[in-house]
Amino acid sequence: MSAIPDTARQGVGDLYRAVWRWHFYAGLLVLPFMITLSITGAMYVFRDEIDNWYHADLKRVQVQDSQRLAPTAQVASALDAVPGTAVKYTDPADPGASTEVTVSTDRGRMAVYVNPYNGLVLGAMPDRTTLMWTVRTLHSFKYFGTWTRYLIEIAAGWSILLVGTGIWLWWPRGQKGGIVSVRGRPRRRVFWRDLHAVTGLFVGFFIVFLAVTGMPWSGVWGGKVNEWANGNNFGYPNGVRVNVPMSQQKLDEIAKTSWSLEQAQIPESPAPGGTPITLDDAVATFDRLGLHRGYAVGLPQKPEGVFSGSVYPDDLSRQRVVHLDQYGGQPLLDMGYADYGPLGKWLEWGINTHMGQTFGVLNQIILLAACAAIVLLAVSAAVMWWKRRPSGSLGVPPLPQDRRVFRGLIAILAVGGVIFPLVGASLLVMLALDMAYVRLSRRNPAVAA
């Protein structure tokens, strides 16, 4: 049974049971998500390394001494192989990288890879379908549709609940082990309980951090906050957006942007007319302005469109968006991390760290270790439950005798539920199910076991 000594159990018994019960429910709900999120997340942290290896035929070229061809020549080559309209040109991030030209065809967007040294097309594939793009959509559950993203949002909220209740359950109550050490052998349940508790203690911080910093991508909470931050100078500097004419095109439709710029609209070239500058001119300007290598250039698609250079490198401070007038070639807007409002900065830092970019390789390795630990948590939880579970029943932890202890717990859940509405709604559903389960067990004691 539980690892708590009898004396301690009497003191905290009821509350302990209540917390344990909710920890159990949250775990049951979140366990599969924790495993998929950890596996896909651990892979995605190494996205560049993995994609460059898996898609080496398309993404990598032999470094040559010769000059790179002009961007317009590379785009022309891409269009010759895959007819359509070029919508984006992505500068090679390093000397061994190919150029990516995004071509809009009547069958959808294609990513066309071009050797920048000789102009040969290396190949093409539907846009955003590289191995790591697929892993990314699996991580966010977008892969399975829009509504499934809400499940991830709920799972994130519940995982925070798991950490909170888990730490409470871990809290030393006079036992001789299982605080930072593991007792017993794998045969015994106490081994798995301790393994779970000790791992959880160390990884709990990372779970909360990843859940919170992952929230901005979520469907309901993320969507709302995104909307709010971008319509608010707290997220964006005053004047920059207000005084520049906007087209109806959102930046996210052109390039993968940082989270807080997703709602940002691209300014228009003020006066359509005259001779447009070429992509070569635009790229020369972006280079002169010092955009970090590997920037994407959104190409103007209509007379009032602009050349949009954007880059989101590991180094946060070099995040940059520059829009060039397609006729005069002058920057209409030039914004970087330093120009974001405090909310924008805070969120971008969280996202950058969530993606393993902020502290270089160390960031990647720590997240990889955290992901491995989360899988261990999930596995030890499952084993522990299996070993405790009475045969032929779900093995829900027993209900406390005094129901008043639920009040404090419910108050905490209510506050969290208001901040994260989707999580709150799911909590109510779970509460209702729990009550129904209790009623049913009372009528038929065999179910409760």
Next chain:
Amino acid sequence: MKSRILAAPMLGALFLGLLAASASADPLSHGDLLLSDGYVRAMPPNAPVAGGYVTLANKGSQDDRLVAARSPRAGAVQIHEMTMKGDVMKMRELPDGLPVPAGGSVELKPGGYHLMFLRVAEPFAEGETVEATLVFEKAGEVALPFAVRAMHAAPAGHQGHASDHSGH
């Protein structure tokens, strides 16, 4: 369904190949080899490279192999293969050239084996002829003219859509 995304332009290119076959120049005979319907695609403005196509037939009893190619109009001519695997199209140079089996023939055509003309100083324009020399392992060198044909002679519907999207 997804795999058709790329297939469309490729099929268009294939269609071009069929069209071309009906209006080909006289085949050129060299030893056991018969070379017919050599053509290159006209280059759009700024394009640095161009594709070349030809049908190689081997009437002899010995396997042969196309090992190299060159042209006074290009800095280099490479032998390439295009492959489709699922939705992913790949182009690569064939390092060992292209076998032409005894009694068989190989068609270099859009969407499959083809020649790539690199470092073309003066873009190929429709209507002109580009000289190139193909080098075979056994039959040796063969010079032949490649007619320059319009690019993207794809079915009308496809091109129409593409140009609708570009506002300039």
